[in-house]
Structure formats: structure tokens, C-alpha cells
Amino acid sequence: MAVFTPVSEQEAAAFIAPLTLGKLTSLRGIPSGIENTNYFVTTHAGEFVLTLFERLGKKELSFYLQLMQHLARKRIPVPEPKADARGRILLELNGKPACVVTKLEGRHCLEPAPHHCEQVGDMLARMHQAGSDFQLEQVNLRGFDWWVQAADRLLPFLDDERRGVLLDELRFQHALASDRLYRTLPRGFVHGDLFRDNVLFASAAGSDNRTGVEKLSGFFDFYFAGTDVFIYDVAVCLNDWCIDRRSGALLPAMATVFVKAYERVRPLSSLERRYLPAVLRAAALRFWLSRLVDLHFPRESALLHAHDPDHFFRVLCRHRCSSLSSFPDANTLTS
Numbered sequence: 001m002a003v004f005t006p007v008s009e010q011e012a013a014a015f016i017a018p019l020t021l022g023k024l025t026s027l028r029g030i031p032s033g034i035e036n037t038n039y040f041v042t043t044h045a046g047e048f049v050l051t052l053f054e055r056l057g058k059k060e061l062s063f064y065l066q067l068m069q070h071l072a073r074k075r076i077p078v079p080e081p082k083a084d085a086r087g088r089i090l091l092e093l094n095g096k097p098a099c100v101v102t103k104l105e106g107r108h109c110l111e112p113a114p115h116h117c118e119q120v121g122d123m124l125a126r127m128h129q130a131g132s133d134f135q136l137e138q139v140n141l142r143g144f145d146w147w148v149q150a151a152d153r154l155l156p157f158l159d160d161e162r163r164g165v166l167l168d169e170l171r172f173q174h175a176l177a178s179d180r181l182y183r184t185l186p187r188g189f190v191h192g193d194l195f196r197d198n199v200l201f202a203s204a205a206g207s208d209n210r211t212g213v214e215k216l217s218g219f220f221d222f223y224f225a226g227t228d229v230f231i232y233d234v235a236v237c238l239n240d241w242c243i244d245r246r247s248g249a250l251l252p253a254m255a256t257v258f259v260k261a262y263e264r265v266r267p268l269s270s271l272e273r274r275y276l277p278a279v280l281r282a283a284a285l286r287f288w289l290s291r292l293v294d295l296h297f298p299r300e301s302a303l304l305h306a307h308d309p310d311h312f313f314r315v316l317c318r319h320r321c322s323s324l325s326s327f328p329d330a331n332t333l334t335s
Contacts, residue, residue: 003029004299005037005052005094012041012050015093018084019100021045035223037096040103047103049079052096054299056223061097063138064222065089067131067189068101074130076123077218079104104218106200114257117241119216120199121261124191124237127219128230128266131189140192140226142286144177150289157296162313169285169316176278182229185272190233192224195240231272234262235283239315248314250280250322281319288312 007015013024022044030038030049037052053061065081069089072080079101081089091098109116151166158166176182191198198221201214242254259268268276291309 003031003037003039004054005096007037007039007050007052007094011094012039015050015091015098016041016043016048016100018091019082020085021048021082021100041100048082048100049103050093050098050100052093052098053223054096056097058090058097060138060141061090061099063136064225065099066136067134067225068222070134071127071130072102076127076130077104077216078127078222079218079220104200104220106202106214106217108197108199109201109214110196112196112241112254114254116201116214116216117254117258118261119201120194120237120241121258122265123216123219124194124233125262125265127191128188128233134189137189138226140190140224140228140232142192142224142290143226143228144173147173147285147289150293154289154292154296157292165313165317165320166285169281169320172278173282173285176275176282181271182275185229185231185275186269187227187229189225190228190230190236191219191222192226192228192233192236193221194219194233194237229272229275229279230266231268231276231279232283234259234268235276235279236287239280239283239287239312243315245311248311248316248318250318277319277322281316284312284316284319288316 007027009024009027012027016024021041024041024043026040026042027050028040030040036054036056039050041048041050056064066089068078069081071078082100082102083089084091089099112120147170151170155163155166198219199216200218200220202217204213204215238250238255238258242251242258243249244251262268288309291307291312294307295309
């Protein structure tokens with residue numbers, strides 16, 4: 001959500017006029033994130049988020065925005081796209097596809113406690129259930145094929161240790177993706193990027209802010225969503241919400257709280273539990289690669305902040321070590 005495409009107040013005012021959101025009173029660029037241009041928009045009708053999409057095409061964007069609209073109507077706390085008089089939610093601004101969505105209340109929790117993990121696990125399962133009747137499908141655009149393409153670009157930049165880990169992990173993940181039982185796991189739409197900075201919490205009604213008691217108020221940034229196994233979303237969350245950031249190790253107590261909350265809504269099958277260690281590796285690999293791409297192939301942005309790829313290298317290595325005895329390696333996966 002960095003700013004790649006500048007937008008003036010006059011341009012923003014003209015863009016939102018057909019959406020009947022009232023007169024623009026302020027426009028502010030959002031510095032976090034790395035994929036799209038985002039602005040906070042304040043009007044007489046309230047607060048919204050204006051997004052200009054820097055990479056995605058209209059087909060993918062139609063999936064994302066209709067998915068958000070579907071979930072909002074199912075009372076999942078997500079940004080709801082605003083439509084013009086013709087019902088269009090995807091428009092164009094400064095040569096880029098663009099939309100306006102409702103702004104969620106609350107703030108990020110960058111140092112989560114167990115009650116944060118519990119709420120995220122619960123709402124993730126509810127979101128998966130709410131999306132079960134969503135009719136559109138789209139492959140996970142940051143899945144295995146993208147990993148291979150990214151690896152080809154990145155190998156010249158890696159030292160021997162990281163090159164060896166990357167190539168070995170790609171072999172393992174290829175065997176996993178080809179595995180007969182793995183392909184039978186429950187699947188549907190996944191958020192794919194439900195990190196701490198894509199979730200908001202607000203102070204619970206009647207609570208004292210000093211107690212730290214907060215209630216989950218929203219999930220956002222659905223622009224990596226796609227069709228995949230549900231436990232991929234679980235793994236992405238575990239790798240961020242339940243990880244020791246210094247060592248990259250999974251925190252068992254936090255992970256247990258998260259998974260138990262998820263399972264109270266949507267119990268995991270025995271096969272999902274069996275394959276989860278391998279999918280934890282897949283999720284760590286995906287974000288290690290994407291951060292490496294952002295580091296070695298940066299894009300110009302007025303407010304871009306790159307993330308450290310070594311964090312997810314540590315997470316991946318931890319999972320590789322811990323899962324060797326609890327999950328069959330690539331040689332034993334059935335095809």
C-alpha cells in the first residue's frame with residue numbers, strides 16, 4: 001500500500017463524485033505495504049480508502065472486489081467496495097484500475113497476545129465458511145508456478161547456503177503439490193496474506209483501553225486472494241501471528257490458541273493436520289521469495305518500505321528442521 005501513482009485532491013474529488021460519498025475534505029497517502037497505491041479519503045459521508053492497482057488486471061480485480069462485496073454482505077468485517085449509479089465497483093484513475101472501499105475502524109496489533117490469535121483464528125474460519133458459496137474462482141497467483149519463476153530470477157543473488165535451501169525446498173514443494181492425497185484437501189478461496197498489518201482491532205465496548213482488551217474489527221487487503229487449500233491460510237497466519245520474530249520459531253502456546261479457535265468453527269480433518277507442517281514450509285517459502293524479489297528488483301514509490309527477507313528464511317529453516325520427523329519427505333510423498 002505504498003504510493004506509486006500520485007493523485008491530487010482535485011483528481012480524487014472528481015473520481016469519488018459519481019460514488020455519491022459526499023464532498024472530499026482530505027486525502028492522505030498510506031505508507032505501509034508494497035503492492036498498490038492507497039490513500040485515506042475523508043468526505044462529509046465518512047472515511048474511505050482509495051486504491052489504484054499497479055500490477056493487477058481487470059479479471060483478477062473483478063474476483064477480489066466481488067469477493068469482498070460477498071463477504072461484507074455475509075457480515076464478515078471486510079472493506080466493502082462502493083459502487084457508482086451503474087453498479088460498477090472497478091473504475092479507472094490516472095490510467096490505473098481503481099476503487100473506493102469503506103475504511104475499517106481500529107489499529108494493527110504488531111505484538112499479539114493469545115486473545116488476538118484466538119480472534120484471528122475464529123474469524124478466519126468464519127470467513128472460509130462465508131466464502132463457501134462464492135461462485136468465482138481464481139488460482140493462487142503466488143503459488144508454486146510463481147515460486148519457480150521468482151527463484152529463476154533470484155538464484156544469482158543468493159549465497160551457497162540459501163541457494164541450496166531454495167532448490168531443495170522447491171523439490172519438496174513440487175512433490176507436495178503433485179501428491180494424490182494433498183490434492184484432496186478441502187479448498188476454496190483463501191486470503192493468502194493475513195499478516196498482522198492486514199488485521200485491525202478496536203477497543204471493546206465498555207472496556208478500559210489500558211487493559212489491552214480489544215476486539216477484531218476487520219480483515220483487509222484481499223489482493224492476494226485465490227483458490228487454494230484452506231490450511232494455506234492457516235499456515236500464513238501461524239507464520240506471522242504465532243512466530244518468535246528473533247528466532248523464526250513457532251510459539252506452541254500461541255499456535256495452539258489459534259488452531260483451537262479456528263477448529264471451533266471449522267474443524268481440521270486428519271489429513272489437513274498431517275499436511276500442515278509441509279504447508280507451513282510452503283507459506284514461509286512464498287514470503288521469503290516475495291521479499292527477496294522486492295529487495296533485488298525494487299519499484300519506485302514515494303513511500304515504499306521493503307521488508308527483511310531473512311526473517312522468512314529463518315522461519316523456513318525452522319520448519320524444515322522441525323517437520324522432517326513429523327511429515328514424510330519428498331521421497332515418500334505419493335504421486
